[in-house]
Amino acid sequence: MITGNASIQQTTTHKVVIPFYIYASLSLLAACVMLLLYTDVFDQHHFHPKTLAITHTMALGWGTMIILGASYQLVPVLVENALYSERLALISFVLAAIGIPLLVYGFFVFNMALPARVGGTLVNLAVLAYIINLILSIPRHKSRNVHAIFILTAGIWLFITTLTGLLLVYNFNDPFLPQNSLRYLSLHAHIGLVGWFLMLVLGVGTRLLPMFMISKYTNNKQLWIQFVTINLGLLLYILFDLASFPSASYMLPAILIGYGIFSFIWFCRKAYQQRIRKKIDGPMQISLLAVMLMIVPFIVLLVLILIAYYFKGHYQMGILYGFFIFFGWLTAIIMGMTFKTLPFIVWNKIYHKRAGQGKTPVPKALFSEKLFQTMFISYIIGFLCFATGLMTDITAMLKIGAAVLLMAAVFYNINVQKIVFHKPAS
């Protein structure tokens, strides 16, 4: 009999979480296929149908879907309360799963009419369902929990991003905003990158990385400073952009956001130094690499601001900046965290009732370590080749990079399927 003054938390059912992981892994594959097929578009302006299609497949299909899925699993750990509604979580999946391909198709064929509008609306509804679920999951007495605040704020920024995106889709054919949609593209992208992805990775990362490394390091004051600097930086950026301030003024929000990023890296470094668990496994290595990769787009951003100030526009640097974020930092952290979370979700599904009834495999035995290492190496090679191709304008390098990244995506998908369809030895 199991009793106690504290009940065992019922984790979010795998039926809600796993579809997000499968959808995201297939999206990565689709994005890498497009990257290989349309390599030629990368020497053109980023407002290109194929570039928009690849970017949104990566940002929504890959990054956002897997983060939403992982959030539903991790919210109870982070806010110390059960998820409010699994049904609402499933609804958010269905809405996003239908909306994303419609939206991407709209970009791909450069038709901002019905499919893109319906797709964008469904994505917005999915995000709304996510935020409502999140708000109702955070208990009142935990409302000052810094991690909960990070996640909730990130969710709100995500909604602002998708809503802005939808407005831009409508504005494309039926202009109602003061200027054309291209004018607001950078604003839309940065609200998503900084407000959603960066805020969420910081909120979750500062809780999970020390937890996985069994580190004593904790510093709530530092986390609150990160929270304030990043949000203040983003708000100033939005203000400067809408008021069409000169390029040089963007240094101020960039420095504030940069401070938040470096503070996060510093936090991870301290947590790493004060860890009890010395051995760092493969998924954690790739996650820590992702933390380091955060510096790269920030440096490119500073160069971009200088270039914009002195030379007025440079397509390649903009593409490089986006590539470093989506295929660099974001992909690395998701690849690492997938194999830190998904095996446990599936293990729990299969083995929690078998506990105490003989030997069970450890969660990390649910995927192939060898395939993971091959994926890791392919990913690094592909990423470096493609980035070099972008910097040198060598098409062959871009093709090789895209092909190797596609290989990494295939290996990733095989390992994800291996976990999801794991069958216990009878």
Place this chain on the structure above:
Amino acid sequence: MKINSNSQEKCNQALEVLKDVYDPEIGLNVVDLGLIYRIDFNDAAQVIDVDMTLTTQYCPMGESIVNNVSGSMQQLFATYEINVTLTFEPPWDMEMISEAGKAFLQGY
């Protein structure tokens, strides 16, 4: 960390068995991890009370770890009723990891 018990001999037997119950993520057993707080034996009533904790209150693996503790105890003490009480008073702390556990995590 010292584990409270009213029967040291039986408690040692129990701890040996519980050393085969692992936190699946950390790879360390629940005893060396410091999750077991108390094991009391009531031979007259044939009841064993186990007080234990988890590394975090909303640990996703919590249910399986607690089930595993209960199941392993039941196998060893088949005639007893096993009552596992989950508590977070005091909350788990890294200092509760035994020296052997720390050495394991540090790879010695």
